[in-house]
Amino acid sequence: MGESLYHHLDWLHGIELFEAAFSTQTFSKHAHEGFAIGAIAEGVGGYLCRGETMALPTGSLSLMNPEEPHTGYAATPWLRYNMLYASEAAICSVLQLRSLRGFSTVAPKDRGRAISKGLSALASALHAQKSRDWHLRVEEAVYDVLSQSFVRYGNAHLPPTGREPRAISTLKERIFAGVAVGEDLSLSSLAEGVGLSASYLIRATRRQTGLTPHGLVLWARIEQAHRLLLREIPAAEAAYMAGFYDQSHMIRQYRRHYGVTPGAVIRHS
Template identity: 25%
Template sequence: MRFSLAGSELHVLYVVDVSEPLPESCRVVAWRPTVAGIAEVFHARIADYRYPTHSHATWTVLIVDHGAIRYDLDTRHHGAVADTVSILPPDVVHNGYPAERFGSFRKRNLYLDSGFLPYELVGRAVDASTFQDGRLRAAISALHDRLIAPDSLDVETRLALIAETFQHRLQRRPPSIREPEPTIADQLRQYLDGHVAASVTLNDAARSLQRSVPHLVRSFTKRYGISPHAYVVAKRIEAARGLLLQGMPAARVATEIGFHDQAHFTRHFKRHVSVTPARYAASADGAPQRMRRPGHGYG
């Protein structure tokens, strides 16, 4: 099944709509983005329904957009509301139901591969499943927005920083954050320059440079004033401009420079250049003649 959301086509796992009339209905939209580490994205509106006791093989990160949820995780009772973030560990049984005061809720879940956090934090997550952390919640909400039309490098960066925050929260100690390293930033830049048109991942770079992904991001951003993702996108757009002016079709340019489809390429190109790739390429036809005519100068 495929589903169109905000103009983007997604690979949807299922869409469920039970009990009418609105708004007292249960609605679910779920999909699997083509991003490593994310097993499923799950958005739901639940009313007058209790999830049976069950478990997942994944870590579950949950935010509530409206209402409140009660859930029993193993033998612990927990609740989640709109200003909290909840994390449920893999293979631990739980249920879920609307808090009586509201009778319904809207939520967004991320089901993340078991390697999202170290397995030794499972017990901590059972004891302390919910946190009040506005910055973390905003980061998770922004990640959901990016997953409508995902950019792998961007999502990988956001997910790594979210995982780091959860790890510090569950370890219950102040974060020990390594100072940014200019030399590591330079090495990462060399790595990115060598993989601009490839399927570059920060996880690969982290293994190569023996640093964590969050540390690479902080070091690079401190050194160059731009995130690794934004740097790669800018380099790809720079390469695309040259290929378009040489006459290469936009669809081929998109794949040549590392974008996974033409829509993805067009969105970034227009953001950087202000026009679509097709209009940019067409502008080259007769450009010297137009520039010599009165009223056609720029700047």
């Protein structure tokens, strides 16, 4: 059934992710120094908070403000959830906000399961440490969870993005050049290279291209792998040279992009 894991992101303001999986674990009344953002992935969780006993079925969110006392337990034989912990300073830094209003609702329904998916994506990213651009992928996943949570449930207003054609063009050039030489790209270096904040860069890139910076990096790696395969470089070697975790990772991404596996590409001369 899996085991509980606790991730501490030392380089990213000490933000943490708890992958909880248990049946008998209980938590006595306690509080967290920072915000806690969680989503029930399987089973039903329960706790006492704000004088009310609550049951949180699969698909529910748990949104705790700092220093909010609560208990916690599994209300079903098996419970699995993901919970992100972050200080107000960390969140303001990631989202480029001056302050936070906090959450008014403790256990809202996760509309469209957006935050559940975001937390799952973060957990998946944290288990892919051997892949290049790992920090970039994790940073974007954290940004996604925080921005969705505070815009939807914390009355946060992120600065609007304008069109940034020059910055996005420079970003693409920087990414393709970095991929070509095997560079491990980070969000901070990409943002610094175009003179934008990391938060703004993610939103502006998505608005103009439909992809995040990590999405552009992945696209560049797929194109690099395609060129190598056309030169009859073996698939395993092409995957490594293009910066993929392994051959199977490259094949999955290649198929999503081209609609076929590398083995189905016929080179005519």
